[in-house]
Amino acid sequence: NAGVTQTPKFRILKIGQSMTLQCTQDMNHNYMYWYRQDPGMGLKLIYYSVGAGITDKGEVPNGYNVSRSTTEDFPLRLELAAPSQTSVYFCASSDANGLAETGELFFGEGSRLTVL
Amino acid sequence: QKEVEQDPGPLSVPEGAIVSLNCTYSNSAFQYFMWYRQYSRKGPELLMYTYSSGNKEDGRFTAQVDKSSKYISLFIRDSQPSDSATYLCAMSYGGATNKLIFGTGTLLAVQP
Numbered sequence: 182n183a184g185v186t187q188t189p190k191f192r193i194l195k196i197g198q199s200m201t202l203q204c205t206q207d208m209n210h211n212y213m214y215w216y217r218q219d220p221g222m223g224l225k226l227i228y229y230s231v232g233a234g235i236t237d238k239g240e241v242p243n244g245y246n247v248s249r250s251t252t253e254d255f256p257l258r259l260e261l262a263a264p265s266q267t268s269v270y271f272c273a274s275s276d277a278n279g280l281a282e283t284g285e286l287f288f289g290e291g292s293r294l295t296v297l
Numbered sequence: 298q299k300e301v302e303q304d305p306g307p308l309s310v311p312e313g314a315i316v317s318l319n320c321t322y323s324n325s326a327f328q329y330f331m332w333y334r335q336y337s338r339k340g341p342e343l344l345m346y347t348y349s350s351g352n353k354e355d356g357r358f359t360a361q362v363d364k365s366s367k368y369i370s371l372f373i374r375d376s377q378p379s380d381s382a383t384y385l386c387a388m389s390y391g392g393a394t395n396k397l398i399f400g401t402g403t404l405l406a407v408q409p
Contacts (some may be wrong), residue, residue: 185340214396221305223342223385223401232409239396271340284331284389286397 184205187272187289194296196261202257203291204272213255214239214276214286215247217268224271230255230278245284262296303386303400312409313345314375320386320400323336325369327388327398330362332371335383345383346369376407 188203206213209230216224226239231247244266246258246282255274259266273286300326303320310316318332329348345360347353353360359372369388373380384393386400 183305216399223301223303224397224399226396228394273340283343284329284346284387284397285343286341288342290340291338 185272185287185289187266187270187292189292190290192295194234194294195257196262196264196296198262199258199260200262200294202259202270202272202294204255204257204289205253206274206285206287207253208274208276209252210274210276210287211252212277213249213256215245215255215275215276215289216240216271217272218271218291219268227270228258244273265297267294267296271279300398301388303337303401304403305401307404307406309406310376310406312378312407312408314352314374314376316376316407317381318371318373318386318405319405320369320388321367322369322388324390325364325367326390328391329389330360331387331397332358332360333385333387333388333399337382337387341385348380353369357376377405378409381406 185206214229215227225241228247230236269291272289299369301322324386325326334344335341342376347360350362350364357374361370383404387397
């Protein structure tokens with residue numbers, strides 16, 4: 182049972198390039214989330230999904246896109262990368278009932294992105 | 298005003314000390330309160346979860362919620378070097394999506 186797996190772990194992009202951060206979970210969780218974490222800023226929600234085919238914006242969605250074609254996968258797309266998108270990105274998942282009962286999100290190990 | 302405020306630290310204590318970590322919040326609608334622990338270069342992991350006001354104890358860890366003061370705390374007794382990590386408070390309104398609002402995190406170092 183791998184939990185939440187993110188790839189790549191590290192990536193350097195040039196300004197204006199595009200890329201996709203991959204996230205997959207093997208816990209059959211309906212809810213999936215993308216956060217970014219910047220020093221001194223905590224975790225900010227970018228996008229989330231409550232099930233396959235359903236996505237919604239979080240607190241900081243600009244410059245990003247997501248899709249949810251399967252329960253397992255929730256990729257995050259960066260179009261026209263900017264230095265402000267330099268951050269550590271975390272994907273997370275939860276079972277809806279479990280989140281209500283225990284508050285638990287299961288996080289991946291993060292993807293460190295630098296835009297130069 | 299941020300929804301959730303947390304002192305970023307860093308906080309350095311000797312092994313065996315009692316550690317107190319705190320968060321304040323502005324929205325009285327928060328119902329669920331959590332503490333996550335994040336080791337360096339890892340994802341956060343749930344440490345404690347509390348619904349509404351009160352105390353909850355789990356081994357060396359105690360979580361307290363005071364909704365009247367909009368204040369939550371995490372106490373670590375007999376702190377160990379393995380407790381060295383960033384501690385993030387989080388809270389949610391509940392409801393269908395249960396989105397979490399995180400504090401900025403407090404970096405704790407327990408010196409052997």
